[in-house]
Amino acid sequence: MFKTFDHSNYHAICDELASADPDLAQIISKYGYPPLWSRPNTFETLVHIILEQQVSLASALSALNKMKERVQEITPARILLLTDEEFKACYFSRQKTSYSKYLAEAILSEQINLNELEKLPDDVIRAKLTSLKGIGNWTTDVYLMFVLQHADTFPIGDLAAVNALKRLKNLPKETTREGVIAMAEQWAPHRTVASMLLWHFYLSAPRTAKL
Template sequence: MIKQFNQSNYRSICDELASADADLADIIDTYGYPPLWSRPNTFETLVHIILEQQVSLASALSALNKLKEYIQEITPARVLLLTDEEFKTCYFSRQKTIYTKYLAEAIISGQINLKELEQLPDDVIRAKLTALKGIGNWTADVYLMFVLQHADIFPIGDLAAVNALKRVKKLPKETTREELIDIARQWAPYRTIASMLLWHYYLASPKSSPKERTLKK
């Protein structure tokens, strides 16, 4: 059975995690509950996630908005009418132009059906998405977490989540990927919500929180 979260159970899951992990409880006590970040299951959303790969959220949103301004509605059919030069004027890199066109073609051809993904388990969704050019595990993680609201994903490829985990747990910078995955495993079956708490901490806290500064003295 696919475990999901929604508006009605989100805070109770946060509370359940906080009762089992004092560091997560401290995030809620200090910064409040994280927003329930969510996105619609659309082609536009996947284009947006592709744009977010390895760049700031602000620059990705700027490119998405520029494309939307240019073609009004971001659909597979409309983006396939654009030339590479037109994509460039919308702040798309050459690689992200290729990825967006490939995704559009995959949807039009029926290779990928976003509505059908809603009924499938994590590993099948991940396999279908990562079979597409330009979509790796990070993009699949964000899709599973923000779009389908699957509850038990830890995005090990996300630097913000990883750095927040290291700071919250006071781990050395050289902590390995495997060690981080093991630490996150304690939050199952709600690793997605734990990750949202980490993102909330990362976005809300200064580079060095008062608690961290005290510990360093």
């Protein structure tokens, strides 16, 4: 059975990780606990995550807010009424327009049901989401971590998390993907919360700083 976390156990999990890993303990000591980043399980959230693929968080949020101004509420039915030109006016690329429309159609046709995903294990959720055009492993990882708050996901495709881990552990820049995954395995079954600590370190510490 998959484990989840919420405000009732978040700091306890952080403390458990810190007690086993002095580097994570240093993050909490120096910068405090990380925020418990979370998002609602909605179509809008998935569109937001799609917008965040390979761009800055600020530009993704700008596009999302522009879309909200146009349709008021971001729902599958409403965005399918928009023309490609209207998507473009909301700063959606041609590719992300296509992905968002495909997701809207998948939800309206009941190919995917977001509420049902809340009851399923990680591997089943990953198979269902990555079967959709435009949703890969990074998008699925963010969904599992921020929306469903599954406790044991490490987002290997996230450069901020990976680079923070390399800095924290003084790993060579050329450390392989497999090497990073192996390093993160020490934090199981709480790799999501460990990742939150890594993001907190990444956002809080100057790029040249070492703990």
